[in-house]
Amino acid sequence: MNVIGWHCRGVGSSCTVRVLKEMMISHKPDILFLSETLAVSNKIEALASKLGFSNFFSVDKQGRGRGLAMFWKHNVVGNVFDSSNNHIDLVVKERNGSEWRLTGFYGYPERGRRQESWNLIRSLASASTLPWCVLGDFNDLMHNDEKKGRHKHPQNLLNGFRNTIEDCSLIEVDLKGGDFTWEKSKGTTNWVQERLDRCFASSDWWSRFSLCTLTIFYAIVSDHEPIKLELVNTKIPSNQFRFRFENTWLKESSFHEEVSSFWHNLPPMHLLPKLIEVSKYMAKWGREFFHKFRKEVIRQKEIIDSLKNREDDDGVQIYFYEKDKLGDLLSHEEAYWKQRAKSFWLKDGDTNSKYFHVTTSSRKKLKFLACLKNEKGSLVTNHVDMCILLKNYFTKVFTEDGGGPVSTISDSELRITSDQNSKLTEDLSFTEFTQAVKTMHPN
Structure with a gap:
């Protein structure tokens, strides 16, 4: 799955639309987040149709500025969780049933309002326990070497943003990028040059991501450059990795x-x-x-x-x-x-x-089962047929139709006592965990 985020500085110009169309052809994003669209919903709806997105959600511009839009393809099952003038929250459901959360974020550009951006990030972090990916333009820096020019970024702003990242258990994804050029359809001169920073995850990223809900990935767009986040192998493989120490x-x-x-x-x-x-x-x-x-x-x-x-x-x-x-x-x-x-x-x-x-x-x-005998007395050796035979057998045993002992048990015998219920539902204690581990052989 590919996700692209871009501070596009307005979607009204034909130049921007051409760049977006080329981006769709070259990188085929499943989800697109745009900040600073400077547009209202009817214009975003028209843009979604031009770019080939079947779903979208937008936040209208405020005065002459702002405006956000999130687009996703028909193959993405998405639901907008929350939104404001500074963010759009999209919950994405994978084919295997697992869910994760993508937030398109746009921070306040005014220095006097940075604290409001930080407070919003903190509130978003506590809004859900789903695996979370934040993509967008934070209008903030973590380190001075991320800034061009002779004047240093104020240290209090660096510290404030860095503390926000740490408080929310955020992790910065390394950016990898290279220059490339879109050209005019007819001709020979370059009319716009943009750098696309790619944000790659490792091949087993999803297995780590789904197991650790507090791990939050984010990427900062610098100089209004588009960012591509490529989620590799988001489907959990059937043969799960099992580690054994030797x-x-x-x-x-x-x-x-x-x-x-x-x-x-x-x-x-x-x-x-x-x-x-x-x-x-x-x-x-x-x-x-x-x-x-x-x-x-x-x-x-x-x-x-x-x-x-x-x-x-x-x-x-x-x-x-x-x-x-x-x-x-x-x-x-x-x-x-x-x-x-x-x-x-x-x-x-x-x-x-x-x-x-x-x-x-x-x-x-x-432990190996070579064959099973069915009700007719014939031997079944095929693995799939053996699985069906076992399923049918236990389905019959544990249902009323099977005529087994389940039908003879009274209602009172099926109930558990309140004392048993409290023991079954209480939290696992550290003492219990320690005792269980100590009963295991070191090997």
């Missing part, structure tokens, strides 16, 4: 250093998405490491075999050195399979790698 990684000396370096080099973000990024890095590191140490075991055995016939002192010393090295590699392999076999009663160092491997394989075989 004990054998701790035996590798480079593990701590490489993971620590990756952690410190990550951009500022909330703890949960940061942990997810690190876990994915460790999983990738671990996959490469496992294949690496298996190859090393085979290679080490070949080296030892080549040294068996040597009887000189140097050859004997090398032989025992390489044999100790093989022992370390086998210890890696043993820890790897021991954790999978879940046979925690056996200590490291017993070189029972084969036993652990067989245990893991047998556990997999025990």
